[in-house]
Amino acid sequence: MDQETGEWTQFLTRANRLFRARMHPAGVQLPVEGRMPPLEGATAWLNSPPLTAAELGGKVVLVQFWTYTCINWLRTLAFVRAWADKYKDQGLVVVGVHTPEFDFEHDLDNVRRAVKDLRVDYPVVVDNDYAIWSAFDNHYWPALYFVDAQGQIRHHRFGEGDDEQSEMVIQRLLLDAGAEGVDEDLVSVDARGVEAAADWDSLWSPENYLGYERSEGFASPDGAVLDTPHGYAAPARLRLNQWALSGDWTVKPGATVLNQAEGRLAYRFHARDLHLVMAPPTRGTPVRFRVLLDGQPPGTAHGADVDDQGNGTLTEPRLYQLLRQPGSVAERTFEIIFLDKGAQAYAFTFG
Numbered sequence: 001m002d003q004e005t006g007e008w009t010q011f012l013t014r015a016n017r018l019f020r021a022r023m024h025p026a027g028v029q030l031p032v033e034g035r036m037p038p039l040e041g042a043t044a045w046l047n048s049p050p051l052t053a054a055e056l057g058g059k060v061v062l063v064q065f066w067t068y069t070c071i072n073w074l075r076t077l078a079f080v081r082a083w084a085d086k087y088k089d090q091g092l093v094v095v096g097v098h099t100p101e102f103d104f105e106h107d108l109d110n111v112r113r114a115v116k117d118l119r120v121d122y123p124v125v126v127d128n129d130y131a132i133w134s135a136f137d138n139h140y141w142p143a144l145y146f147v148d149a150q151g152q153i154r155h156h157r158f159g160e161g162d163d164e165q166s167e168m169v170i171q172r173l174l175l176d177a178g179a180e181g182v183d184e185d186l187v188s189v190d191a192r193g194v195e196a197a198a199d200w201d202s203l204w205s206p207e208n209y210l211g212y213e214r215s216e217g218f219a220s221p222d223g224a225v226l227d228t229p230h231g232y233a234a235p236a237r238l239r240l241n242q243w244a245l246s247g248d249w250t251v252k253p254g255a256t257v258l259n260q261a262e263g264r265l266a267y268r269f270h271a272r273d274l275h276l277v278m279a280p281p282t283r284g285t286p287v288r289f290r291v292l293l294d295g296q297p298p299g300t301a302h303g304a305d306v307d308d309q310g311n312g313t314l315t316e317p318r319l320y321q322l323l324r325q326p327g328s329v330a331e332r333t334f335e336i337i338f339l340d341k342g343a344q345a346y347a348f349t350f351g
Contacts (some may be wrong), residue, residue: 030154030155033155035151035153039095039125046124046126047115056151059177060092060148062083062170063095063097063136064076064095066096066098067102068098068115073142074195076142076160078191079166079189080096084121090180092174096123097124097132098124102317103254106128113316114318143156143157144156144166148173148176149177154169154173193321194351198351202271203272204270207347208347209346210256210346211254212226219242229249232248234264238266246263246264255344255346257343258338258344264335268331271350273321273350275319275348275350276322277320277346278346279346280316280344281341281342283316287314287339288311288338290312290336291303291336291337292336292337293332300326302323306322317344322334
């Protein structure tokens with residue numbers, strides 16, 4: 001390294017430290033937002049025995065509300081996992097509060113499977129009755145609550161983003177608690193698959209539910225026939241963020257259920273990624289499906305749960321990544337054809 005390069009590198013290092021000093025929460029007084037409620041009313045604990053207020057005393061605690069099919073939570077997981085690992089020896093305890101959104105997320109075996117498959121290694125409290133959710137007066141997946149060593153909530157973050165600020169808050173609370181050896185460099189994660197950040201510039205399609213309680217944009221002729229098996233057809237053309245059914249389906253409050261094989265579900269969208277939360281009719285009863293993009297196999301635009309010809313199998317209740325488009329993103333039509341009956345479709349999400 002020559003002298004000029006070395007001096008420039010030193011200048012950039014000093015500038016970066018100055019920027020971090022100005023932006024770091026150490027230079028900002030964090031408010032007290034109340035005391036952390038006790039983690040009572042849990043259905044079960046995973047990866048840990050129950051943690052009481054006494055056991056958490058003197059620790060910095062990061063509480064995250066999540067549900068395992070939530071794409072917004074999945075896109076924060078790589079960071080939370082990294083923080084739990086990096087700062088555990090300095091006194092950080094991460095607690096994931098799993099509060100379910102869909103009916104199958106109440107099933108403890110499903111949650112256990114998700115915890116294992118998604119490599120959630122920190123303590124998880126299962127909050128099926130919404131006891132902890134209510135105690136925190138929480139309304140979001142995901143939600144982060146940052147608790148100091150005195151048990152006081154000092155910061156919160158709802159939704160995705162602000163990962164650098166969140167980590168600096170953790171560092172600040174650890175330093176305030178007297179932790180030594182806190183590395184102030186921020187974690188770098190290699191988030192892949194469903195954990196990868198969304199392509200926000202091309203994301204023009206919002207989350208949409210397929211049960212009639214919260215659905216928007218349904219475009220099959222004559223609308224939905226609620227809670228009754230009915231034969232549907234798709235219109236000749238869908239507008240952006242409209243969707244339609246073809247075949248024999250039952251539209252229920254929380255999901256739309258296929259009654260006969262060869263049912264189709266189409267969606268007009270604008271996003272890099274397309275996901276669908278689905279469940280088989282029963283555990284151990286697979287449902288084969290095929291995905292099309294503008295009427296053709298997806299090729300290189302296939303997601304992690306289908307091959308380049310669009311073939312996939314619905315085996316368990318979870319979020320399935322069906323499309324991840326390379327290159328530029330445009331408005332396109334997605335279609336999924338279920339080759340077997342019984343598929344339950346809950347929600348589309350995009351990234």
